[in-house]
Amino acid sequence: MLHSQDILVNWTPQETRVAIIESGAVQELHVERTLERGLVGNVYVGKVVRVLPGMQSAFIDIGLDRAAFLHVADLHRDATNHKPGRHGDGQVPIEKRVHEGQALMVQVIKDPIGTKGARLSTQISVAGRLLVFLPQDDHIGISQKIGSPELRDALRSRMLALLGEADNREGRTRSGGFILRTNAEDATDDELAGDIAYLRKTWGAIREQGLKSPPGTLLYQELNLAQRVLRDLVNERVQSIRIDSALQFDTLKAFGDTYTPTAVARLALYKGERPIFDLYNVDTEIQRALARRVDLKSGGYLIVDQTEALTTVDVNTGGYVGARNFDETIYKTNLEAAQAIARQLRLRNLGGIIIIDFIDMQREEHREHVLSELRKQLQRDRTKVTVSGFSSLGLVEMTRKRTRESLAHMLCEPCPTCEGRGQVRTARTVCYDILREILREARQFSPREFRVVASATVVEMLLDEESAHLAGLSDFIGKPISLQAEPTMSPEQYDIVLL
Structure with a gap:
C-alpha cells in the first residue's frame, strides 16, 4: 500500500531545499544552490576542441571551466549529416562524424561530478508537464510506469490523432516525436494538445537562437528546482506542497496555473512561526544523511562509505538480540537494513556502483526474502536502479543512475587535515x-x-x-x-x- 506524501519547499535567495515526507519521515531530499545550479537538461552551442578516436569520444567546449564529454553513442545519427552505418558496435566512428572546430548543438545529460566534466548528447529533448519532445525523432514512446498494454495503446492512438490534427492545421508533415510521461496517464486531449504546442514553440525558439549564436551560448536552461517540483515530483500520492516564501509562492502559482494546473491546486503558502523544515526535523535528517553510521530501530546499524569508484554499505547487528535464535536475529536485521538502505540511497542521492554487505545468512529462503524486500523498496525510487542477486562472496551488487552530485559532495568537502582519507597519522x-x-x-x-x-x-x-x-x-x-x-x-x- 502506497502512503500519501507531503512536499516541503524551503526557499532562500541563495538556496532551495525540498523534502518529500511520507509516514512522518523524510524520504527524499533535493538541494539546489543559486550559484551552483545543475546543468542537466541545458542546451548549448558547443565547439569540438578534441576528438579521441581511441575512446570514440570528443571533448566539447560549452563555456564551462572544464571541457564536456561526448561519446559516440550519444551522437544522434543526423547530428553531423552522416547516415548511420556499421562499425564494430553498429556506430559510425566518431572521427568520421565530428572534427575539431565544429559547432554542435548539445544537451547536458550528466552534471560535472568530481574531476569529470559534464556528459553531453546531441539527441536533444525538451521536457514538458505531460510530454517529452524529441525534435530529431518521429516515434511515440510511453513511460514504462504506465503498465497496462491497453492503456499504452490507447494513449499512443490519441497522440497520433492529436499530432495529425496539429500538423494539418500548420500545413506541415510530421516533425518530432514524443514520450508520454507518467502523469499523462489521465490527461485530457486538450491538456496533451497544449503541451504539444508549448514544446514545439519552445524548440522553435531554441533552434532559431542556435542558428545565430556563437559556441558557448546557453540556448535553453532547465527549470529551477521549485518549478521542477510541480512538473516532476507531483503525483496522485502528493496531498500538499507547502512553500515558506510568499514571493516564490506567487511565482510558483503563476507557473503552475500555466503549465501544471492539477498540481497548483495542492500548493499552499506556509505561514507558521517555526521554520518549515522543523515540522519533520528535516535538518536533523540531513545531518544523519552525512554521517557514515546509520542506526536501525532494532539496535543494528549500517556503515555507508562513498568513494569515487563505488559506494559500500555494511550491515551489522549491533545491539539487536530480539529474535529467538541467531539466524532469526540476522534475518530480521537484514530485512530492516534493506528498507533503510533503499531510503538512504534516495536521501543521499548515491549513484554509480553500490555494494551491499548483508550479514551472512545460512538459509536460502532468508536470502531470497531479503533480496525481494530490497527490490520492493527500490521500486519507489524515481531514479533507475538495477539489482543483481547475491554474489559468490555473499555481496549484493547494484547500480543507481547518477546524474547529479550526491548530497555529501554538494554539502561537504574533503577534510583539509586528512584530505578525505578519514584518518590521520599518529x-x-x-x-x-x-x-x-x-x-x-x-x-x-x-x-x-x-x-x-x-x-x-x-x-x-x-x-x-x-x-x-x-x-x-x-x-x-x-x-x-x-x-x-x-x-x-x-x-x-x-x-x-x-x-
Whole structure:
C-alpha cells in the first residue's frame, strides 16, 4: 500500500531545499544552490576542441571551466549529416562524424561530478508537464510506469490523432516525436494538445537562437528546482506542497496555473512561526544523511562509505538480540537494513556502483526474502536502479543512475587535515618522520641549529616519550634541535627550519 506524501519547499535567495515526507519521515531530499545550479537538461552551442578516436569520444567546449564529454553513442545519427552505418558496435566512428572546430548543438545529460566534466548528447529533448519532445525523432514512446498494454495503446492512438490534427492545421508533415510521461496517464486531449504546442514553440525558439549564436551560448536552461517540483515530483500520492516564501509562492502559482494546473491546486503558502523544515526535523535528517553510521530501530546499524569508484554499505547487528535464535536475529536485521538502505540511497542521492554487505545468512529462503524486500523498496525510487542477486562472496551488487552530485559532495568537502582519507597519522608516526627528515637535512647542510615547528601534540611527544631519541639524534649530528609548537598546524604538518 502506497502512503500519501507531503512536499516541503524551503526557499532562500541563495538556496532551495525540498523534502518529500511520507509516514512522518523524510524520504527524499533535493538541494539546489543559486550559484551552483545543475546543468542537466541545458542546451548549448558547443565547439569540438578534441576528438579521441581511441575512446570514440570528443571533448566539447560549452563555456564551462572544464571541457564536456561526448561519446559516440550519444551522437544522434543526423547530428553531423552522416547516415548511420556499421562499425564494430553498429556506430559510425566518431572521427568520421565530428572534427575539431565544429559547432554542435548539445544537451547536458550528466552534471560535472568530481574531476569529470559534464556528459553531453546531441539527441536533444525538451521536457514538458505531460510530454517529452524529441525534435530529431518521429516515434511515440510511453513511460514504462504506465503498465497496462491497453492503456499504452490507447494513449499512443490519441497522440497520433492529436499530432495529425496539429500538423494539418500548420500545413506541415510530421516533425518530432514524443514520450508520454507518467502523469499523462489521465490527461485530457486538450491538456496533451497544449503541451504539444508549448514544446514545439519552445524548440522553435531554441533552434532559431542556435542558428545565430556563437559556441558557448546557453540556448535553453532547465527549470529551477521549485518549478521542477510541480512538473516532476507531483503525483496522485502528493496531498500538499507547502512553500515558506510568499514571493516564490506567487511565482510558483503563476507557473503552475500555466503549465501544471492539477498540481497548483495542492500548493499552499506556509505561514507558521517555526521554520518549515522543523515540522519533520528535516535538518536533523540531513545531518544523519552525512554521517557514515546509520542506526536501525532494532539496535543494528549500517556503515555507508562513498568513494569515487563505488559506494559500500555494511550491515551489522549491533545491539539487536530480539529474535529467538541467531539466524532469526540476522534475518530480521537484514530485512530492516534493506528498507533503510533503499531510503538512504534516495536521501543521499548515491549513484554509480553500490555494494551491499548483508550479514551472512545460512538459509536460502532468508536470502531470497531479503533480496525481494530490497527490490520492493527500490521500486519507489524515481531514479533507475538495477539489482543483481547475491554474489559468490555473499555481496549484493547494484547500480543507481547518477546524474547529479550526491548530497555529501554538494554539502561537504574533503577534510583539509586528512584530505578525505578519514584518518590521520599518529603523533608518533609524525615524530619519526621529523627525525628522519632532520637526519636527511644534516647530511646536506650544516646550520647552527635545527628548529622543529609542529603541532602541540607532536611537540609534546618529542619532549616526553621520544625525548631520548631526539637527544640521541642531536648528539649524532652534532647540532642542537629546538622545538616550537604552532597551534594553527594540523597533526600531520611540520616544518624544519635551518638556523
